[in-house]
Amino acid sequence: MMNRHKKLFTRREINARVRETAKRIAADSKRGEPLLAVCVIKGAVIFFADLVRCIKGRDVRFAFVSASSYRSEGDRMVSSGGVDMKYCSLTDEEIVGADVLLVEDIVDTGRTIAAVKKYFEDRGARRVRVAALLDKPDCRKADIDPDYAAITVKGNPYIIGYGLDNAQKYRNLDGIFEQ
Numbered sequence: 001m002m003n004r005h006k007k008l009f010t011r012r013e014i015n016a017r018v019r020e021t022a023k024r025i026a027a028d029s030k031r032g033e034p035l036l037a038v039c040v041i042k043g044a045v046i047f048f049a050d051l052v053r054c055i056k057g058r059d060v061r062f063a064f065v066s067a068s069s070y071r072s073e074g075d076r077m078v079s080s081g082g083v084d085m086k087y088c089s090l091t092d093e094e095i096v097g098a099d100v101l102l103v104e105d106i107v108d109t110g111r112t113i114a115a116v117k118k119y120f121e122d123r124g125a126r127r128v129r130v131a132a133l134l135d136k137p138d139c140r141k142a143d144i145d146p147d148y149a150a151i152t153v154k155g156n157p158y159i160i161g162y163g164l165d166n167a168q169k170y171r172n173l174d175g176i177f178e179q
Contacts, residue, residue, distance in 0.1 A: 005161075008157075009175060010175050025055055025129075034098075036063060036100045038101065042165075043104075043105030043106065044104050044163060083115035100126075104146070113130055130144070131150075132146040133151060133163070133164075136159075
């Protein structure tokens with residue numbers, strides 16, 4: 001199966017980028033205040049777990065949201081053009097005044113993370129920042145860029161592995177691959 005996919009980043013390279021990203025987040029954060037790290041599930045779960053373990057000097061609290069702008073078309077996932085916000089593990093009261101870090105697997109069109117960010121802003125978060133494992137700026141349709149991107153990818157390759165999928169397959173690959 002793996003000989004069909006081009007390896008872009010090894011687990012070692014990803015780990016180094018995750019540690020660098022966590023250091024930047026910690027440096028930009030106010031000491032003593034809790035950081036509400038919100039994982040955009042399912043794709044960001046692996047990145048989220050690795051990232052929050054590397055954020056030092058902060059009380060990091062966890063939350064989860066489910067949102068997607070993709071739908072399945074046969075063997076491929078394609079952008080639907082809209083965003084479906086399915087779940088948030090927080091009450092509005094928990095969001096008000098919070099320092100929120102949205103943790104996303106990939107920002108390509110930007111539609112999903114822009115909608116999730118607006119959701120938290122509209123509910124009174126004090127600050128909302130975005131950390132992405134992968135940033136694909138060449139694909140942007142929404143006016144948003146991640147505050148922290150572990151890896152920037154040029155062009156529009158279809159990426160799988162390390163939590164990213166194609167129709168729920170390949171999330172468990174120990175690396176990042178172009179399909």
